[in-house]
Amino acid sequence: MESIVNKVLDQTDVHILDILQKEAQLSNTEIAKQVNLSPPAVHSRIKRLESEGYIIRQVAILNQEKLGFDLLCYIFISTDIHQAEELHRLERALVEMPEVLECQCLTGEYDYLLKVANKNRKDLQDFIRKLNKLGITKIQTSLALREVKYSTVLPIMET
């Protein structure tokens, strides 16, 4: 069927990935012009990049202000759970909470950093209550006052 081994990416592959991570709605024809290939060649490369897992998914980025998500927070949390199974349960709960946009294990004083979107202070309060019920012992919340930059673009063309 198709090769199981992932070949290394050439310059054109990286160029296509870079175009897609900035403007995913472009047609194969437009991308083909930019990378100097025919539309079917671009198409088959994109399908390959998808099947090999370089492209995870395509999303529309929405305007959080216009949709009422005025309360973006970064929350550092720690837990006193140490049993592996219980930790998995905690992480699954965090992943399933739609307000949690990101959850990262970090070096430093706290166990996790959460990026959390809420509509108002009441929703935030409810969210923090939910955290407490999950076995979170230490919480430090920082409010985002202004978004200077928000990007999903990796600097893959710089090297």
Added chain:
Amino acid sequence: MESIVNKVLDQTDVHILDILQKEAQLSNTEIAKQVNLSPPAVHSRIKRLESEGYIIRQVAILNQEKLGFDLLCYIFISTDIHQAEELHRLERALVEMPEVLECQCLTGEYDYLLKVANKNRKDLQDFIRKLNKLGITKIQTSLALREVKYSTVLPIMET
């Protein structure tokens, strides 16, 4: 031409936005099935949502591990710059750095939180040197050890 006043979104608009922020590559036909409309009706709604600014852009999310970005960091920074014009210059510089995925003004001890993607320790060191040259006085770096969740999806369907 077209209405300047933004009408409030109805249930169907929100449903379409929610579908698109999860799977932007779906055809109008598939979305139409899910929201019980005809494909042209879906199309005109999406065009309206774009022109009214609810949809900012469409992007492909790439696999940062497979592309070699093993070093994701969260960096808190402070500056002793207080002059407005100089601050703008600093922020412009941060926005233009491709390693900086996010930059947020936060409440708390530090002025900004950066989310930064680098390929290795050398690149990170070079990046921090660049920060120092921009007039950053205080830096606190946390390494991301593991990504538990990464999402761009706002919880617009929950309310």
Added chain:
DNA sequence: AAATTCGCAGAATAATATACGGAAAAATCT
């Protein structure tokens, strides 16, 4: 009752998907 705001159906345009042939590079075999 007129005007406006949607929707759908149908048709024109455009994009995606697939099959096929050929050129260039890589691998294999004298």
Added chain:
DNA sequence: AGATTTTTCCGTATATTATTCTGCGAATTT
């Protein structure tokens, strides 16, 4: 080393599918 086979990858051509435009009608508003 040189020739032949194999593989890879592109482009052209074509079929399928999707997008987009237009016209018309129903329902609601003014």
